[in-house]
Amino acid sequence: MTWMVTGGAGYIGAHVVQAFLDEGMDVVVVDDLSSGHEEFVPAGTPFVRTSILDGATLRTAMREHAVTGVVHLAGYKYAGVSVQRPLHTYEQNVTGTARLLEAMQAADVDAVVFSSSAAVYGTPDTDLVTEATATAPESPYGESKLIGEWLLRDQATATAETDRPLRHTSLRYFNVVGSGRADLYDSSPHNLFPLVIDALLAGRTPRINGTDYATPDGTCVRDYIHVADLARSHVAAARTLAAGGTLEPVYNLGSGDGVSVREIMTTMAEVTxxxxxxxxxxxxxxxxxxxxxxGDLAARDLDWRMRHTLTEMAASAWEARRPR
Structure with missing residues (x-):
């Protein structure tokens, strides 16, 4: 039983791969290295360097490695930039997901855990987002993730009466931070933690954008979760699907309690x-x-819980990037 992890050489993907290996589950990594790092792929783990747009190579890899399920993390993940690059975003995230599903069907692979996003909610009008909160994405990135969920839903409907109906779930992430290993780090040029760390390493002062919000300290409040906790829930979802169990179509992986940007700045100063x-x-x-x-629904079904404090999240992120 082997799981293919698309985007498995990226920051989140590499942690998911490690979580599978820690559980004794075989993995094959697929990544085009457009934002991933080949050194993130563990030694001895099969690695196929290709785009998810290359359906033929995906089919071949699935058959050669006897793949039984897919964790689909590959995609273009920059919400802000997607506004300037909508066609690229849709090609990578929508066409790429369709090609992956085609390859899965051709190779008789019938289980998929999809990396969705909190961006599907846009700007919700509630203090606490649940899976029942209306989706209203505000960027091509968020729209493409929601369409990805629809593709899984529609393919499951289309294959429901076949001998291999698609079984799936989508995990909607919020702000993923920290590191589970000192050699795995977030290299995104857009995420807050690496932006703060990069500024400190360069001798610059990190910046807060907006201090007049209707929040306790005037700065934005977001949901920050540790990448290793996130990875464990991917494994839990994969195990359930592999055993023929039933999961909800979507799950939020959230903390239930936000952290402000100013709190993050204070914590970063302390740990660094x-x-x-x-x-x-x-x-x-x-x-x-x-x-x-x-994250209540995921806690019920996917072994989801916050195992790391904000200080531990910040310290692990710094440990993975600090000068040695």
């Missing part, structure tokens, strides 16, 4: 030992004051 007072800049257009999700 680099004192600083963050620069304050105007709000960025489209940034909601607060987005926090309930």
């Amino acid at each position: 030992g680099i004192p600083f007072v963050p620069e304050e800049a105007p709000r960025r257009p489209g940034d909601p004051a607060r987005i926090v999700a309930s």
